[in-house]
Amino acid sequence: MSFTLAIVGRPNVGKSTLFNRLVGKKLALVDDRPGVTRDRREGDARLGDLSFRIVDTAGLEEADAASLEGRMRGQTEAAIGDADAILFMIDARIGLTPTDRAFAGLVRRSGKPVILVANKSEGRGGEAGTMEAYALGLGTPLPISSEHGEGLSELYDALREALPEQTRQRPDEDEDEDEDDKEDRPIKVAVLGRPNAGKSTLINRLLGEDRLLTGPEAGITRDSISVELEWRDKRFEFYDTAGLRRRARIEDKLEKLSAADGLRAMKFAEVVIVLMDAERPFEEQDLRIADLVVREGRALVLGYNKSDLITDPHVLGKLREEADHWLPQVRGVPIVHLSGLTGRGLGKLLEAVVETHRVWNTRIPTNPLNRFLEEATDSHPPPAVSGRRVKIRYMTQHKARPPTFVIFCSRPEAIPESYLRYLANGLRDTFGLIGVPIRFTLREKDNPYDKKRD
Structure with missing residues (x-):
């Protein structure tokens, strides 16, 4: 059974960095300045054998509800309400601030299981801040480093302890559901x-x-x-x-x-x-x-x-x-x-x-394509270049997403862009390819009468 974990805390404590590490991608923007994250961002996270939904939130700040910061706080409170557990993060190098103490009360009142983490604890600089975190009354703080990936095994154990039912291993509930998801x-x-x-x-x-x-x-x-x-x-x-x-x-x-x-x-x-x-x-x-x-x-x-x-x-x-x-x-x-x-x-x-x-995603069979090509070239042949006409032999669709066609001809470099636009507009009108990009690849068919090289 999956669960949802919301990361909350004041600005610039490293919430987005931990989010990126747990989802395995650099999805959330990270910068040294505070207040980078504004909306709550969700992602599929993995930690050991645990798979869960994780939510990155804006930094909690005291502000009027009508202001931008107040609306950001409203988004964070909504994430807290939707989560199964809350990961409350502080900056171990700075230690506790009045903002940390104020919002620890908000998290405590939610009634959700809370995991307290002291981020940026690498080295000795974070020891004092980690000890201070006991004063929040949210349990034993976990010293971690989102940047360097330290302390994640302790976080794994804390998740198993906070959500025993949701993190219980069920051996037979995996691959069938994944196949259904792929089809839909x-x-x-x-x-x-x-x-x-x-x-x-x-x-x-x-x-x-x-x-x-x-x-x-x-x-x-x-x-x-x-x-x-x-x-x-x-x-x-x-x-x-x-x-x-x-x-x-x-x-x-x-x-x-x-x-x-x-x-x-x-x-x-x-x-x-x-x-x-x-x-x-x-x-x-x-x-x-x-x-x-x-x-x-x-x-x-x-x-x-x-x-x-x-x-x-x-x-x-x-x-x-x-x-x-x-x-x-x-x-x-x-x-x-x-x-x-x-x-x-x-x-x-x-x-x-x-x-x-x-x-x-449209795919067109080769026979209708070549009937179209024959009619198009009969009514409007490709222009002659240096007194020689270009012979277009046949066309096939190479792939969809977007529709991409391969044209076999005698002199690919001599076909002007204007003639390709003529063919593209004809394809749109004939096969209903309205409003999507159409791409062409021009190839020269091998001449069987060319002399073979040693």
Whole structure:
């Protein structure tokens, strides 16, 4: 039986470093400055033979509930409420602070099993802080080092003692469930856009709860947070990402890390929703992001967010024309009018994600492909180069995700990009490959009459 463990503590005690070590990946952003983590981030962790869900939380701070720090604290309190056990972390090198003492009471009142860890205990510098931790009344502190992996065996024993039922070994409950999970994998969807486009608000509305931190401030989201959603027997895994600004405007190191984390989420996604502000659609940065998604080979959906603020019907009518003009490489890409604040258009958005994902996975048999190729080359032959025509012999689909085709021809280097765009548009119209990237690989077929070389 699995369980959920929430890591809590004041800012900059090393919660995200321990989270990354237990999940085995650098998922959470880590920096020397305090307050890097804002949303609660979940991951699948392993420690010895224990598999469990772990939650990284924002540092606990005393603040007004309406402020950004107060909303961050609300996210941490929600994580405490959902967890089976709490790992309360202090900084052994600094020792106890009034903030530690205040929030130890909060953890104690939750009624959940609590494991007290004194992080940064490597060497002699942390001995005094570890001894001070007894004063919190949360049991015996475990000296660990998240950075160096020290003390994890003691943490393993503490988990077994705190959650004896959930950590009891059951020998026959593993592989069958894993096979079922593989057959029902969720569609991975990343939501990208400029800062303050409404990405977190949209995902909160889809989930029906305030799972992600939102507010009027731009750039609240830093980590790429994944959440799961089920809709009409379809499972989705949504990734909320930090707002992407032009590279020239990014100077802060933390913003660079956040942008890189968002781009990494895009590379692991299958469908990417590029969210645009309805009052400023198709700005240069929107087009840069969409073009990046296409070049990465991901399925694309354009979300026209805050559309409830637009009353002019002519503006809405021009969207299709503008999208095809600015993004001809994915002509016909779905555009969904929606509002993350009111919930308008969310059903259509998920329908577009499912349909685009289906098209992205399309495979076309070779016979229909070559009938299309014959008709296309008869009506519009490839241009002659240096007085010699290029002979296109046949085509086959090499792979899907995105649809990728291999064309065998006489002179691959002589086929211009304009002719490949002509073939791509023909494939879209003939086989319904609307709104997804199409890739070509050109190969020269061996000439049997060429002289053999020694």
